[in-house]
Amino acid sequence: MKKLLFDIMMPLLPKNDLSHAVGKFVHKPLPGALGRKSVEWFAKYYNINLDEAEHPITHYKTIGDLFIRKLKAGVRPIGEGVVHCADAMINEAGPIQDLTLIQAKGKLYTVNELVGGGPYTDVFEGGAFATYYLCPTDYHRVHSPVDGEILWLNHLPGKMWPVNDWSVNSIENLFGINERVALVIQTPKGKVALVMVAATNVGNMSMTVDETISTKYRPKNRKPLQKSYSPPLPIKRGDEVGIFHMGSTVVMLFEKGVLPVDPISMKNKVTRMGASVTGETP
Secondary structure, three states: OHHHHHHHHHHHOOHHHHHHHHHHHHOOOOOHHHHHHHHHHHHHHOOOOHHHEOOOHHHOOOHHHHHOOOEOOOOOOOOOOOEOOOOEEEEEEEEOEOOEEEEEOOEEEEHHHHHOOOOOHHHHOOOEEEEEEOOOOOOOEEEOOOOEEEEEEEEEOOEOOOOOHHHHHHOOOHHHHEOEEEEEEEEOOEEEEEEEEOOOOOOOEEEOOOOOOEOOOOOOOOOOEEEEEEEEEEEOOOOEEEEEOOOOEEEEEEOOOOOOOOHHHHOOOEEOOOOEOOOOOO
8 A cells, every 4th residue: 555655646746846845954954952953863863874974973063964974084995996986785787788778677778868968878888887876874975986087077957756666666767867967087998977866855966076067956947068078177086076965876887898897796786985896905
């Protein structure tokens, strides 16, 4: 019965407006002890590792502040080669064939749908992909998995479907219709695309690499915004790329020859930002 109600109600909810409202609420300071208790409750409920946080819990005035916390310097040594971009669970991973990706069993979508077209779609044929799902417990800043230069970015306004199991298994082309920001990085071995995908209750995504890009609520007639960087923006593995102001998903695309492991071996792995995808420690 619970699942049936969810199936009926979710398509009817004003998800974009709801996400905007929740985003504002979690970043709104509450008065006195109520504010402090709400942050403490959130940290306890989601079992957040406060030992890694940059500041003690008393520093964070809102749930939103805690959600986008930075880490203490040095708690995440950056590994060798390609590293994981986020704390997450890799729900899907595999080869890219016919420029097609797996969303879930029986659900496929294309590289073009994910990145919104642009000049680099075809380079990922024969490469690999990995889908990182971030839950509320996770650290919610996204980092570069490689050394290189950012060539291009595409901000694609869209829906705010949740990215939970129900949506991944029910909504066609979920990662191609939700709001997202895609960027392409040139490395010595080939190109890498990093796509941050928004979701219900993700009040905002902001891009550290380009502070002019933000997904804050704006009129519904927004258009995609593509940017080519000349000169390209240099970036090192472990550098911060962007911030989820609530939880969501990152889809990584790797040109053939860039990822040093079989992508299928990455599926269902729990990851820590900065750890080498080969499992090697720095």
